[in-house]
Amino acid sequence: MANITKISPLAPAHFPQLPVIAGVRFATAAAGVKYQGRTDVMLAVLDSGTTVAGTFTRSATRSAPVLDCQAKIGGASDGPAAILVNSGNSNAFTGHYGQTSVATLTQSVSDITGVSTDRVFTSSTGVIGEPLPHDRIIAQLEDLNGALSTESVEAAAHAIMTTDTFAKGASAQVEINGKTVSIAGIAKGSGMIAPDMATMLVYIFTDAKVDQTSLQQSVSGLTDTTFNCITVDSDTSTSDTLLVCATGASGADASGNAAFTQALNEVMLDLAQQVVRDGEGATKFVEIRVTGAASDADAKVHGLAIANSPLVKTAIAGEDANWGRVVMAIGKSGAAADRDLLSISFGDILVAEKGWVSPSYSEDEAAVYMKAQDLVIAVDLGLGAGSSTVWTCDLTHGYIEINADYRS
């Protein structure tokens, strides 16, 4: 029997202290959607004028809540907004019933909070293909609305977990025109219970004032180098959702501000890396740095080919500096590579160069390096100026236990 509640060895020591974001209040409840004895619903209500940007899974079979969010992003930002999230049921592949559930939930939230339905965003994560028992959630909405508090972000991080082994939060602060702007975010991913699917949900809040177009531009751009650069097992969820909400309560206008974008990038990257650190069965956190590629896009293709290779990932699990498998992954990726220009390092150890093992390479030295929990694999293609960094974890018996052995 798999013990999937054991906390990841790569987890941070504790949940970080997140700054209060003026303009957003949270509440959580135990609705019993699927799990018993724990919170499984989060409601966030955002003050009038909050802009909301988002990025979503590109899956062709994406869930009803994702489709609904996508339709609403970019609309008017005048009134208040709300986000309702449940864990335990993803409302994915539930046919027309799924759309009805979303419509019923958003109407109920609107009725109770006074937020217009076109500003109510919902997410669901958990089992797939089962009708969402939305009545259980609706039964909690009055209490949720009464309990809203600016302090409850950590509780919110817990309520959105499925089989995550730890709650994920990150924050940053930056000065803009003499005012302090705060950013706080929470994320879930990527635990699993058969027949669930790993999903990633991310909610980031800031008291900066950012116009929606500018916020969406930043979020879309930063997603490409943060959440779209992580992989646990190459399998893409039907529910992945990232929402970034700018309440404007700080009074500082951060539209197009470089320092704000940098701070937002830090929070997104931190949360993305925490998702990898909670990868199923993970015992190693691996950064793959690709440089010298023909283009940035090529570099990312190579990076993800390495990060998704079962042979590379099992070698890392076995603490084996198996650079041959890295060569293999580069070769199969489909992006440009020249065997004789390639160099590969594990940490500071130059392993391979000019189409062969480096004369300076010591396997004993590499074996010591591979025992570390956090590893860096650096690949230089020797072709151009393209670069990309991606993050992954190893592939262990724990992954098989969680995904094959769990259902008895």
Added chain:
Amino acid sequence: MANITKISPLAPAHFPQLPVIAGVRFATAAAGVKYQGRTDVMLAVLDSGTTVAGTFTRSATRSAPVLDCQAKIGGASDGPAAILVNSGNSNAFTGHYGQTSVATLTQSVSDITGVSTDRVFTSSTGVIGEPLPHDRIIAQLEDLNGALSTESVEAAAHAIMTTDTFAKGASAQVEINGKTVSIAGIAKGSGMIAPDMATMLVYIFTDAKVDQTSLQQSVSGLTDTTFNCITVDSDTSTSDTLLVCATGASGADASGNAAFTQALNEVMLDLAQQVVRDGEGATKFVEIRVTGAASDADAKVHGLAIANSPLVKTAIAGEDANWGRVVMAIGKSGAAADRDLLSISFGDILVAEKGWVSPSYSEDEAAVYMKAQDLVIAVDLGLGAGSSTVWTCDLTHGYIEINADYRS
């Protein structure tokens, strides 16, 4: 300690009885390239006029022997030909030394057998990045040449194994213009010892007379629906090689003959499926049939996305009819899909249709079906006439043991 010599539960009961192919003779030897106490070199010599067609890995980091074979395929077919294969060392990512090894080996084979160097094809499979000790192979060439026999094809199948758990052979016979034409083939794949890589080597021989252009055309076309439709772990070798040799000794001209092409297809498909049945850690053989796709190419993209999904493969290992993961894989594949037109069956059991679970679906019935060793997952996209079938195996603790735990 992983026991990687245990025979796959999916192995055939015994090596098949292969017909003798007039015009080709085999010999094997124990050269001690890496393994001790077993044969590791195979020499095949083919009579004058034999045409040779081949397909090879598309890896950008392919091995020196592969590059050499590719340069020679399609040349003149007048004189005799030879194939030299060693296991234990893949001569991949060995820089310029690798090319020197190939040149030295082909020259030595030429000197001893009288075959012109541009008709000597070599393959190497095994450890990557280590110089091939080609002198050990050359030391065996006189004996090999003296021992050549038309009967030794099964011995050849054994000599090319690395950590395969069984030797792979297949054959077919067909009447052409009143003459019996025979086809016999052998293959290896896909065992592994760190830091080895899985490689697939396939050699098929026929006494049909087929001009090289026609043979190459058949082989290239059939590869797309046989060897290019199997996957164990999505990782592509630097050494994959398929050579098909037509000696013409039967006197029957099979150039462009449909029955011959069909027979060749049977042999290729049989060998391809045997490679999957020896997939690392495999306990289930899975056929994935995709129909109703927008195009054949789209169908294959969907099929391989399902076949390569770690979540689908672990669910199969756990005997879990987890159709939600199949939906997920289709959604992420990038090829066209419409959630509401999709239907999915496991064997004869209709699991999902019209964007949701089928009303007739019984999970108990599916659970019984999933206990079978050979499984069929059928997906209909409901979009067009495109179809493709691919084959894979499950992902088990055995895979992790072989690839992570082996190196202590």
